[in-house]
Amino acid sequence: MTVKEFAQKTGMKVLAGADSIEKEVTGVYVCDLLSWVISHAGKGNAWITVHTNLNIVAVAMLAEVSCIIIPEGIPVEEATLKRADQEGVIILGTDMSAYEVCANAAKYFEKVYT
Amino acid sequence: MDINSIRLHYEIPGDDFTIAGEASSNVKKMLNQLGIAPDIVKKTSIAMYEAEINAVIHAGGGEANIEITGEKITIVIKDNGPGIPDVELAMQEGYSTASDYVRELGFGAGMGLPNIKRYSDKLDIQTEVGKGTVVTIVVNIN
Numbered sequence: 001m002t003v004k005e006f007a008q009k010t011g012m013k014v015l016a017g018a019d020s021i022e023k024e025v026t027g028v029y030v031c032d033l034l035s036w037v038i039s040h041a042g043k044g045n046a047w048i049t050v051h052t053n054l055n056i057v058a059v060a061m062l063a064e065v066s067c068i069i070i071p072e073g074i075p076v077e078e079a080t081l082k083r084a085d086q087e088g089v090i091i092l093g094t095d096m097s098a099y100e101v102c103a104n105a106a107k108y109f110e111k112v113y114t
Numbered sequence: 115m116d117i118n119s120i121r122l123h124y125e126i127p128g129d130d131f132t133i134a135g136e137a138s139s140n141v142k143k144m145l146n147q148l149g150i151a152p153d154i155v156k157k158t159s160i161a162m163y164e165a166e167i168n169a170v171i172h173a174g175g176g177e178a179n180i181e182i183t184g185e186k187i188t189i190v191i192k193d194n195g196p197g198i199p200d201v202e203l204a205m206q207e208g209y210s211t212a213s214d215y216v217r218e219l220g221f222g223a224g225m226g227l228p229n230i231k232r233y234s235d236k237l238d239i240q241t242e243v244g245k246g247t248v249v250t251i252v253v254n255i256n
Contacts, residue, residue: 035225038160039232051220058135059220062142062159087139 001025001108003067003090006046010094010104012069016081017090023066028105030098038063046105048098052076057083067091071098120144120182126166126191128175131219137178138163141189148182150255158187158253161233164226165191165249171216172196173247186235189251197243205231 004021007014014021026044031037032051038059041047047065049056052074060068067090070076076091084091094101122144124137142159150158162178169176173195181188198204205227212222231237236252 032220033223033225034220035164035223035229038163039225039229049220053131053219055131055135055219055221058139058163061139062135062156062163064156 003046003092006105006108007092009108010096010101012092012094012096012101015070015076015091015093016084017067017088019085020088020090023090025066025109027109028102029065030102034059041065046092048101050074050098052080054080054083056080057087057089060084060089061087069094069101071096071101118183120148120180122178122180122182124178124180126169126175126178126193128170128173130175131170134167134170135163138166141178141180145182145187150187154187154253154255157233158189158251161230161251161253162189162191164229165189165251167221168226168249169193169195171212171221176246184255186255187253189253191249191251192246193248194246197245197247198239198241199243201239201241 002022003025006025024044025046026042029041029045030048032049041063043064044066046067046069048069048071056068069092071094073095127133138159145155169191173193176193179190203209207228208224210222210224216222234251235254238250241247
């Protein structure tokens with residue numbers, strides 16, 4: 001499933017990186033410790049984090065996740081969105097909690113964490 | 115010196131989180147362009163990113179020098195920061211001296227140096243309290 005399809009099915013908004021929206025999602029990964037994310041997130045995972053600072057774009061690139069999901073309607077800094085657009089990193093926003101995103105994702109991914 | 119090697123140099127600005135990771139991201143792009151295997155690119159860029167972030171968080175920045183040959187990638191991150199009083203302690207996962215502000219940004223979990231060790235084939239840390247630290251990371255290509 002692509003990020004576009006995943007976002008549409010779960011009602012998430014595309015906040016940045018719309019040009020890269022056809023990337024394949026392999027599962028979901030939830031973590032807010034950035035060093036843990038870059039060493040443990042699976043390639044192509046959709047990464048859920050409450051962080052919205054610029055560093056999440058670099059971490060997403062290094063971890064090779066398919067997109068970043070910001071839950072609970074947390075506003076994302078303009079500088080982060082701009083950098084994500086420049087680097088082709090997709091950021092999705094949703095009012096759902098991380099748990100609700102995962103519960104939704106479980107309908108579409110047999111193995112959520114890869 | 116290998117005349118066929120590629121050398122890159124980056125300044126690492128101190129305490130500027132808006133640019134932190136820029137050098138690692140650029141090196142990653144360069145390695146991809148050179149056609150280096152994806153797992154090697156990932157190892158290298160993660161190890162370098164952690165060292166770069168450490169220089170920003172703890173040492174007020176520094177510089178990165180990278181050499182890429184047919185056999186290996188060598189990354190040297192040098193800073194003029196406070197040095198590491200106890201390297202063995204700093205290598206322990208979970209040990210961190212990062213500030214609350216840095217932790218709020220998602221760093222400072224005490225995983226930086228352990229991650230560098232995990233993703234490098236060779237890690238050397240030369241440090242002197244009050245003078246600075248030189249971290250040398252080698253990732254073999256073959």
